[in-house]
Amino acid sequence: MRVLIIGLGSIARKHIDALKIIDKSLIIYALRSNQNAEIINGVINVYSFDDVYKLNLDFVILSNPTGLHFQSLNRLKELKLPLFIEKPLFDKTGKAEDLLVKNIITSNTPTYVACNLRFLDSIVKMKEIIQTERINEVNVYCGSYLPDWRPSVDFKTVYSANKDMGGGVHLDLIHELDYIYWIFGEPEQTKATFRNKSSLNITAYDYANYLWVYDAFAVNVVLNYFRKDAKRSLEVICESGTYYVDLLQNKISFNQKIFFESSQRIADTYPKQMDFFIHQVLQNKDNFNSIDQANKILKLCLAD
Template sequence: MRVLVIGLGSIARKHIAALRNIDPEAEILALRSSIGAPSCDGVRDIYDISAIKGTKIDFAIISTPTSEHLRSLVAARELDCPLFIEKPVYHTLECESVVRELMSSGVLTYVACNLRFLDSLRFIKNAVETRGVAVNEVNAYCGSYLPEWRKDVDFRKVYSSVPEMGGGVNIDLIHEIDYLYWIFGIPESVVKVLRNGSSLGIRAVDYANYTMDYGNFCASVVLNYYRRDYKRTLEIVW
């Protein structure tokens, strides 16, 4: 197995560890943005996508900061290989034409919304689809403490804190919104409140509150970066 990783930060290194667990003999290449960037043991660095044109790549992982995803997608599509894209795809709709091209080309892609694989959520989706019981209310919540996400790193400087890099809970923490769309479909309307006035003192949105109207019921979604005791819940009132 030969895999290209675009972006070699903390998330990419987790993917690399998982790949080696699946296939210890996997050949892993990393497309780097600069020669002086820290390397990863056993990973071959390349600095231009043209260096591997014509080489069979089983799939590519895009794990750059969100604001770099579009550039990474443009580079990766030249390889005509399946793409695993860290969520979200991008932080603006500027990527729409590239996404359409990928979809029309038939290239296999997957955005890393991994909560869809949780047994609990798969159970809920099946129950919603098969029970025939009316849903009255849905409440989804995710709160965690951004300063503790990455040890020994100034949280104010990571992409999550910087709007221009795709930071903010409304973009960064999309799992709850994704699984509600997956389970219940597209709501009829959405009302939202986005704020960044917490004690964290960052410019990116650190609190988001959505009310999603499905006609027969409403789903509430609350996301934040400042909750010290991590909490992630889903409540459905039948």
């Protein structure tokens, strides 16, 4: 395969590692904005979008900062190449974003927006379980400490901490909203609260709270950047009892007794996700989390 990457940061390198597992003859190109950009073993740098037309690519991975996605996609749509887009789709929504999404869909360009928790064994299992359960309440929590995400870098300089770069816990952790949408569907009503008043002292939101209301139950989602003892959980309270999913340990308890666990870790979902993209989205034209669905979830995320 011949793949172009736009945005060669830490998440892009996870996608590269996943690709190398799938295809040993992989050729990777990176579109760089700086002639003095770092040379990375196994990656061929290109410096002009005009050169991209000559590369005979199979698809493009878009993994630059979220605030640059609109500009990048507006240019990439000309290529009509399959797009693997790192979440979230954009940092805002509006008529221009909707029109771009419509144009990409109309061109029949295969798209996938990367939300890898859909490939975590415990989340997949819970999607199966709830089909036969009467649900009364759902609680979702994801809290971690932003300075620990990239220990070697001043956390206040990264896009996550900066609103004007498309950062914010609601966008970084859109994974939680994505898997709730995937499992339970679109809510009937929504409310959201955003804050950035914690001791982190950053411009982006470091706390988000969502209430999604469905016909027979409600989902409460809490996200934050300031919890030092990381926790990532899904609790589904049913008529039959309570399911508790520990996403970090990839296990499910029912009424406080473990009944499902997997050795898979979140890092292991990246190769699984990439394999799905190549074999189902590219080859079988599966619309799994296409740009259209991701745009709907983004609007729920931003409470637009």
